[in-house]
Amino acid sequence: MPENHVPKKGLNRIRIITNVLTTAVKLWLRSQVSQVSDLQVEIKASDRQLLSGCIPWVSIFANHAIYQDLHLTQIKLAAENIQVNIGQILKGKPLQLMHVVPVNGELIIDETDLNSSLSSELLSTALNDLLDLLLPEYCAKSKPIIWQKIILAHQQVKLNAILTSTSEPIPLEISLDLDLLSGQQLQLSQIRVEQNQVTLIESSDPYNVDLGSDVDIQELKLIPGQLVCRGRLNVNP
Template sequence: MPEQNFQTTHTNKIRIITQVLTTALKLWLRAQVSQISDLEVEIKASDRQILSGRIPSVSIFATDAVYQGLLITKIQLIAENIRINIGSVLKGKPLRLLETVPVVGDLIVDEKDLNASLSSNLLSTALSDLLVKVLPRDCPKSQPINWQEIILDNNQIILRGMRVTNSETTPLEICLSLQLLSGHELQLAHIKIKSDQGDILEDNDEHNLDLGSDVDIQELTLIPGKLVCRGRINVNP
């Protein structure tokens, strides 16, 4: 009987630690985004691993998350080989990563959510940087663009906005194809830029975008109304 009581007490303690860790992890994840609709977390670890602060695997599922103003419709992730400050967490302090964590998963962004994100600095800056990259050399590149619409088609993106000058605004439409060149490089091609005064650019050259060594994309698919991405990213402490 005493042995059974010991085992029961030990199991209850581990269950409490797991609950505390799950709650701390959810709080940490919620702190990374400004809004989230649904969040599910599953920790896969043995008792000894939990007590040592080393978690072999954590599964994360979330919907309608907002990261730096960018709406993400659905995201499903698996983080592996996580090392955390378990001692501090058990004392009620915030969870902190002690090492870089590789995270693999799937991300879906609907066209409507992408359009709702146009006012975010993250997306508007990315679109403006893209425009600077593909505009002809003789085209003024410092004029701000008020982005109004993004249309997702089969491996193609259409961007619509208004170029703002001192005296007037000019409608602008950019059409381009987007393909995955490597795990960290995207390729832009078949670029067409036009305004209400006619074509500004029709470029058959290819432009590559380097996303950095912390990114490894295995799949990037554009279908009408939706962007689907599958790959890995390193989350640094």
């Protein structure tokens, strides 16, 4: 019998395990989002690798996914050398990552989806942190604020908000240029803040924002009505 020959019974068992693991990957991906209109997953791995719980390469494509109330217009991701809990998966348990996985990809968010994300805690927290950086006296922790609208221009962001801490709601407008300083840093410049059409800040001095070591952005592009981001993100178990 040739060395690479596998009995039919063994091949059937391998196919079952392969199908179970592939299905588990798709279920895990769907569990990460509350909604997705189109999800495509491609896995490149030999049966032997899958049997050991190793996925050498996987690509993911999704349209109109919602992750923690963030509306993502389009996502393209690719990851290598993923190790999963194959023994537990075969017992019907959910898929779990066994170690940190670096994921390379492209994210596109249209202005409409970005505005639909204003209720997201992730986005509102980031905007509140921005306000605290620019105007500490207007910190959202002490002065409630409602973020109303985001406008995307060429490498520029405009924000409209309402301060609700007084009897009369106060409109606040922020505009700034946004550029990529390094893989882990953004630079804010040409900052202008107005309250009731009265200028509070007008400065060309830059502010640098640290994104942390889990992120490595290669490109950040703002065009009218759309944000495009390409880079790497570490996905933790």
